[in-house]
Amino acid sequence: xxxxxxxxxxxxxxxxxxxxxxxxxxxxxxFNVCNGMLYDYKIYDCVNNELAIISSSSDISSSSSxxxxxxxxxxxSxxxxxxPNSSSSVAxSxxxxxxQKSSSSIAxSxxxxACxxxxxxxxxxxxxxxxxxxxxxxxxxxxxKTVEIGSQIWMARNLNYKINAxxxxxxxxxxxxxxxxxxxRLYDWAAAMGLPFKCxxxxxxxxxDCTIKTYQGICPSGWRxxxxxxxxxxxxxxxxxxxxNGKISTNTGTYDSQTAGKYLKATESNGEDTFGFSARLxxxxxxxxxxxxxxxxxxxxxxxxxxxxxxxxxxxxxQFMSSSDNSALGGITHENGLKQNLLSVRCVKD
Numbered sequence: 001x002x003x004x005x006x007x008x009x010x011x012x013x014x015x016x017x018x019x020x021x022x023x024x025x026x027x028x029x030x031f032n033v034c035n036g037m038l039y040d041y042k043i044y045d046c047v048n049n050e051l052a053i054i055s056s057s058s059d060i061s062s063s064s065s066x067x068x069x070x071x072x073x074x075x076x077s078x079x080x081x082x083x084p085n086s087s088s089s090v091a092x093s094x095x096x097x098x099x100q101k102s103s104s105s106i107a108x109s110x111x112x113x114a115c116x117x118x119x120x121x122x123x124x125x126x127x128x129x130x131x132x133x134x135x136x137x138x139x140x141x142x143x144x145k146t147v148e149i150g151s152q153i154w155m156a157r158n159l160n161y162k163i164n165a166x167x168x169x170x171x172x173x174x175x176x177x178x179x180x181x182x183x184x185r186l187y188d189w190a191a192a193m194g195l196p197f198k199c200x201x202x203x204x205x206x207x208x209d210c211t212i213k214t215y216q217g218i219c220p221s222g223w224r225x226x227x228x229x230x231x232x233x234x235x236x237x238x239x240x241x242x243x244x245n246g247k248i249s250t251n252t253g254t255y256d257s258q259t260a261g262k263y264l265k266a267t268e269s270n271g272e273d274t275f276g277f278s279a280r281l282x283x284x285x286x287x288x289x290x291x292x293x294x295x296x297x298x299x300x301x302x303x304x305x306x307x308x309x310x311x312x313x314x315x316x317x318x319q320f321m322s323s324s325d326n327s328a329l330g331g332i333t334h335e336n337g338l339k340q341n342l343l344s345v346r347c348v349k350d
Contacts (some may be wrong), residue, residue: 030340117273125156125276128241132276139220146349147276150237152230153349155266156278158184158301161218168197169287169342170218173295183282183295189316192225192302193217202338203313204306215304219347226348228254228305228317231330235260239330252307252331254317262326269299270323279321285342292342298322300332300343307337318343 037288114129124131125147135146135153145156163170168191173179190199190210194217199210215224226234232255239246244259265271266278285293299321307315315337320329 120276127275134276137220137223149234149275149277150241152234152237154234154277155221155223155347156276157346158280158282159187159218159345159347160184163187163191163218167191171285171342173283173285174292175290179282180294183280184344185220186282186292186342187287187301187302187345188287188342191218192343192345194303201312201314203308206313212304217304218345222350223347224350225302225304225345228303228330230348231255231301231303231319234253234264234277235328235330238263242274249331252309252317254331256330257328259326261321261328264328265299265323267320269321270297279346281321281323284345287340287342296323301346302343303330314339 021191027093053308082323086180115126115131117126119126119131125134125145127147127149132148134156135148137144137146137155140161142160144159146153147156162169162185170185170191172185173183188197188200190197193199193212193215195204196209199207202210204210204212215227217225219225235246235255235257238244238260239257242259242263244257244263246255246257246260248254249256261271261279263272263274264277264279265273266280267273269281270278271279277297281294281299283293283298284300285292293339299319301319303317303319305317307317316339317330318337320332321327
């Protein structure tokens with residue numbers, strides 16, 4: 001297989017008029033072959049059939065300390081089911097994050113060497129047929145992998161940042177800790193935005209305490225709660241690359257894709273995880289009676305964007321994906337859009 005792949009690469013390079021350097025170095029056509037896979041020659045080398053990262057690469061900007069995972073764990077607050085103080089707000093730690101940008105890679109040839117999620121490792125992931133290196137951000141005692149999708153960089157899992165009970169809701173599904181490890185925490189909208197709890201019931205423009213000065217919310221420094229426009233950009237990119245199907249919602253003006261969910265969901269959520277986004281479906285919750293619903297079947301993620309078309313300021317847009325179909329919907333504002341409800345958070349880099 002490797003010999004056939006090399007001969008195929010040789011043929012491609014011959015047609016590309018780069019035969020002379022290829023006779024000396026097989027990476028002259030901008031990729032290396034290692035264990036039957038193609039890798040960006042600027043980032044990777046193949047030593048004794050083992051993939052190695054070229055330490056001088058300018059695309060990797062963080063130091064080795066970025067990859068250190070804190071030994072501390074997040075423990076849910078014992079008072080998480082107590083009604084939060086309406087006058088409090090939450091702010092993330094100022095020493096929260098160090099970011100390593102995912103390295104870029106060229107598209108593989110049309111040969112059978114294109115990677116799949118089965119090739120993912122602890123340090124590399126397959127992004128639409130090309131192996132890339134994860135970035136990292138350390139925050140709140142946990143290390144999150146990050147992935148580059150189009151022009152955006154996203155966390156590769158849902159946020160699991162512990163907040164004080166007085167700052168709003170940030171709880172595990174069914175208030176059971178193993179769900180936090182799998183799906184991240186569920187937050188009310190105001191808590192996610194770092195605003196007082198009362199902001200769940202008013203438009204941000206109508207109360208000076210609820211003014212949105214930044215979209216950072218409870219995300220690390222340099223990251224933010226994605227707006228509807230951020231989610232739209234993600235869905236449109238996936239649809240454009242994969243030839244998907246989407247349209248603007250006549251009710252909300254947001255972009256709804258009928259196919260992007262297939263490529264963004266984790267494999268365990270009946271998706272293909274084509275870009276490393278690994279959307280796990282963490283369900284949601286109603287804080288009034290601590291009723292939780294649909295974990296493993298449906299996922300809801302907050303948007304920083306409020307629904308200003310009605311509802312007295314009590315609604316914000318959220319995103320929806322289901323294990324039963326391939327859609328990724330960006331204009332959900334019905335009962336799951338009530339700001340007081342508990343939904344997942346996924347951070348995007350500024």
